[in-house]
Amino acid sequence: MPMCLADAIEAFLKSALESQGSVVMRRRELAERFRCAPSQINYVLMTRFAWGDGYVVETRRGGAGFIRVTRVKLPQRADLRELVAELGDAVTQEQAGALIRLIWQAGLVTAREAALMMAVVRRESIAVPLPDRDRVRGSLLRAMLLEVLDRGGEAVDVPGV
Amino acid sequence: MPMCLADAIEAFLKSALESQGSVVMRRRELAERFRCAPSQINYVLMTRFAWGDGYVVETRRGGAGFIRVTRVKLPQRADLRELVAELGDAVTQEQAGALIRLIWQAGLVTAREAALMMAVVRRESIAVPLPDRDRVRGSLLRAMLLEVLDRGGEAVDVPGV
DNA sequence: GCGATTCTGACCTTTTCTGACCAAGTTCCG
DNA sequence: CGGAACTTGGTCAGAAAAGGTCAGAATCGC
Numbered sequence: 474m475p476m477c478l479a480d481a482i483e484a485f486l487k488s489a490l491e492s493q494g495s496v497v498m499r500r501r502e503l504a505e506r507f508r509c510a511p512s513q514i515n516y517v518l519m520t521r522f523a524w525g526d527g528y529v530v531e532t533r534r535g536g537a538g539f540i541r542v543t544r545v546k547l548p549q550r551a552d553l554r555e556l557v558a559e560l561g562d563a564v565t566q567e568q569a570g571a572l573i574r575l576i577w578q579a580g581l582v583t584a585r586e587a588a589l590m591m592a593v594v595r596r597e598s599i600a601v602p603l604p605d606r607d608r609v610r611g612s613l614l615r616a617m618l619l620e621v622l623d624r625g626g627e628a629v630d631v632p633g634v
Numbered sequence: 635m636p637m638c639l640a641d642a643i644e645a646f647l648k649s650a651l652e653s654q655g656s657v658v659m660r661r662r663e664l665a666e667r668f669r670c671a672p673s674q675i676n677y678v679l680m681t682r683f684a685w686g687d688g689y690v691v692e693t694r695r696g697g698a699g700f701i702r703v704t705r706v707k708l709p710q711r712a713d714l715r716e717l718v719a720e721l722g723d724a725v726t727q728e729q730a731g732a733l734i735r736l737i738w739q740a741g742l743v744t745a746r747e748a749a750l751m752m753a754v755v756r757r758e759s760i761a762v763p764l765p766d767r768d769r770v771r772g773s774l775l776r777a778m779l780l781e782v783l784d785r786g787g788e789a790v791d792v793p794g795v
Numbered sequence: 796g797c798g799a800t801t802c803t804g805a806c807c808t809t810t811t812c813t814g815a816c817c818a819a820g821t822t823c824c825g
Numbered sequence: 826c827g828g829a830a831c832t833t834g835g836t837c838a839g840a841a842a843a844g845g846t847c848a849g850a851a852t853c854g855c
Contacts, residue, residue: 696820
């Protein structure tokens with residue numbers, strides 16, 4: 474099994490990821506190093522560093538543009554779905570907070586989004602007396618997680634109410 | 635990791651804003667310090683200190699001209715504050731949806747954030763029977779708006795629960 | 796041979812940055 | 826006072842510097 478170009482680039486990036494949690498590079502430079510078309514880099518990123526494989530790829534164009542590949546550790550999408558399914562009817566503020574922190578660390582939501590979710594889940598925000606409050610929190614959390622996990626990030630337009 | 639000129643200028647200004655609430659400068663001098671065209675300063679102001687990011691930029695031309703950048707809490711926007719104030723204790727799904735759409739159109743939240751808020755506000759997500767549900771929705775909406783509008787978008791770390 | 800995978804090239808979008816030209820205050824002189 | 830000269834910021838088109846996309850050619854494995 475001779476290493477094809479894509480394999481070589483993949484190995485190079487994964488080796489770099491061993492030492493650090495993420496790699497930052499220039500698409501052009503990497504392409505030059507491997508003597509290939511720049512678009513080949515995109516191909517490797519697509520096929521070997523997909524979201525489902527536990528990687529997050531961020532890019533920026535223009536001057537000082539770059540590509541950053543980050544290894545996402547903890548929960549994979551499938552695991553998260555399981556976690557959501559396992560969420561009981563009632564959820565405490567602490568449980569909800571831990572889960573939100575988790576998906577933030579996994580890179581599935583931005584810091585702002587996580588902060589937004591935290592605000593929703595906070596006990597002062599849910600104007601319902603105990604013990605019903607935990608039940609309401611559970612349904613809210615489930616709704617938010619489904620939104621984030623299902624629609625991934627393709628929300629181009631604001632969906633109707 | 636790559637810092638372009640705009641990033642450097644942005645960092646410089648934000649660092650200055652850390653200690654004081656606002657920075658006053660001369661466009662020309664700043665441009666000289668960074669060895670760039672003066673219009674580059676306008677570019678940075680446009681792209682990094684926009685209204686939606688929680689900054690207000692005031693300028694004056696002529697002899698004693700200057701540029702002042704002030705960090706501002708977004709609800710200080712009169713019209714928006716009015717809208718939020720008009721929100722009663724109880725908020726219907728339609729009212730909430732309209733407001734979320736508004737702040738999205740104003741560029742204050744991303745499409746994903748808006749979608750997240752919509753999910754929270756949706757009646758199926760709030761497991762409370764009417765007429766209490768509208769009251770709960772009101773408190774949730776207020777909590778989210780405060781989070782997004784007050785803390786602007788500087789949430790670098792996820793705040794604790 | 797044939798389908799799947801790999802790879803390239805042509806063309807597109809986004810972001811940054813500059814320079815020429817415009818607009819608004821200030822100062823100063825007659 | 827009143828206007829010309831100077832000082833300072835604003836705008837905008839466009840060049841330059843990234844990266845993105847996609848159709849299709851080339852190659853691999855069976």
